[in-house]
Amino acid sequence: MPIYHKQGNIPPKRHTQFRRPDGELYSEQLFGTIGFDGMSSLLYHHNRPTMVKELLKSTDVSPKIALEKHIRSLKLVSFNVAPKDDFLEAREPLLVNSDVHIGVAAPKKSMTTYFYKNADADEMLFIHKGSGVLRTLFGQIPFEYGDYLIIPRGVIYQINFDGEDNRIFYAESFTPIYTPKRYRNWFGQLLEHSPFCERDYKLPENLETFIDTDEHLMKVKKQGVVHEMVYVGHPFDVVGWDGYNYPYGFSIHNFEPITGRVHQPPPVHQTFETSAFVICSFVPRLYDYHPKSIPAPYNHSNIDSDEVLYYVDGDFMSRNGVAPGNISLHPAGIPHGPHPGAVERSIGQKGSEELAVMIDTFKPLKVTENALKIDDGDYYRSWLNA
């Protein structure tokens, strides 16, 4: 997150003495990425953040692959995934490769009995249904329908929901998630042609500091295994921090669409990037305004990327028979395009109310056993004339 941000109390100079009211030193922690080359923050803990007391059980949660190599377009009905009480147990990885795990979750309960850290991956949580507060050691981020929550690897968090009807589309990325570089100047500031700007971000606020020497359960995901461990001292014992590496939110409703006289290509919808995939936001927008324009997209041969679309709301102009919560996979190697009738149907239309999130991966995606359970089975034939 290329904005400097701070919360709480910090010493005037880094790496200098900073003392608690009782005279003891606070524990400084550098929280960085990409060794010492990436973004980082400096946190000041009341207690040492290193006080592991017990290592408890470890649970392998690696995705179970059903289709390793395939060339089948899929439509997954993600609302058929049954809700579960626990946030971690509710997660169902659907489409995965060595760079990213894409899935859905329908958790019913807030996380209250443990803390969670993903040591493997940056997490993108897209909130389709539900609202609440993401509580982290950097502060709190309230969330609601349409929010992306970007949680860099290593952030300790809990998630609180206001109700039980929650639907989340998520991506766990094994490389850092950034905003597109082409929208930032050489200082990191978002440029005028960017579809969003710094004011749109939801930064962590209301830093909570809990001081105790009690035992607290932490679940750390590493190498596809969730390790349960007991720490001494509350994980949210930070009295202050500053820097660039922290979780943040961004509402898809604040993505300002880029439109043109003729059809604009998918990169205009790009919202986030990594070295291995991109995340795009399709939002309500005016259609192309050339007198002979065709608003529907042309057929395209994404020969070197797999395309995943998560349909959120509205009528998706180029598709027949998709509903909120559906996920389509258009695999690399074969062209795809509008469904029969969609091109003619789009001509003369003035705008779209469609809302969708797209993830294009540069490596092929494998299909999990969970995904096949919610596969509609016949989508790959859906471009035939009726």
Ligand SMILES: [Fe+2]
């Ligand atoms: Fe496409």
